[in-house]
Amino acid sequence: MLFQKRFWLGIADGSVTLAFRRWGRQQVLPGRPYRTAAGIIDVTDVTVVDPATISDDDARAAGHPDAVSLVADLPGDPANPTYRIAFRRAAGPDPRAELAASAELDPAEIARITTRLDRLDRASSYGAWTRETLRLVEEHPERRAGDLADMVGRERAPFKLDVRKLKNLGLTESFPVGYRLSPRGRAYLDATRD
Known part of the structure; x- marks a missing residue:
C-alpha cells in the first residue's frame, strides 16, 4: 500500500492505524500483509463507508487532525466507493x-x-x-x-x-x-x- 511520507512515522510508531481510499474496486484484503515505506502492515478490516460518516477519531487514527481535513484530502474519484482500511504494524521483521x-x-x-x-x-x-x-x-x-x-x-x-x-x-x-x-x-x- 502506498502512503504519503507524512504518514510514515505514525505507521511505524503505531499511532496511524487507519487509511481511507477511493477505489473503483477493493485493492487490499483483510488478513494479508502489505509492504509500505514505513514497514509491513497487517490489514485487519476493510469496509465501504460514506465519507460523511467518518468521525474525527477515525481521522486522527488516519493521521489527520479531523474528519473535514481527511475528506478534503481524500484522493481518487469521488464517484468511487470510499474504503476504510484498518491495519496494524506487522510484528515480525520484513522478510x-x-x-x-x-x-x-x-x-x-x-x-x-x-x-x-x-x-x-x-x-x-x-x-x-x-x-x-x-x-x-x-x-x-x-x-x-x-x-x-x-x-x-x-x-x-x-x-x-x-x-x-x-x-x-x-x-x-x-x-x-x-x-x-x-x-x-x-x-x-x-x-x-x-
Whole structure:
C-alpha cells in the first residue's frame, strides 16, 4: 500500500492505524500483509463507508487532525466507493531484510536466483537488465536512482521499479538516497563473476 511520507512515522510508531481510499474496486484484503515505506502492515478490516460518516477519531487514527481535513484530502474519484482500511504494524521483521542478510549461498540457491533473474530479463521489453543493474548498484552505492537510470539510458520510474524487483529477491537494499547491494546480492555477484 502506498502512503504519503507524512504518514510514515505514525505507521511505524503505531499511532496511524487507519487509511481511507477511493477505489473503483477493493485493492487490499483483510488478513494479508502489505509492504509500505514505513514497514509491513497487517490489514485487519476493510469496509465501504460514506465519507460523511467518518468521525474525527477515525481521522486522527488516519493521521489527520479531523474528519473535514481527511475528506478534503481524500484522493481518487469521488464517484468511487470510499474504503476504510484498518491495519496494524506487522510484528515480525520484513522478510526481504532477512533474505537480504543471508550471504551464505549454496549452488542450488545460486541456481534459483539465476533462474529468477533470467525470467525477469526475458519478460522485459527492453532486454536483459538484471545483472547490469546489480553491477551498477555495486559500482555506485547510494547514488540517486535518476543518475543510475541516466547511466544506462533508461527512464527513472521504470528503473526504480526494476530495482524494487531485485530488492524483492533480497539482492539490493534501499537507502534514503539510492541503493546498495545486500550481503546476498554481493555473494551472488561474487559467486557468478566470470
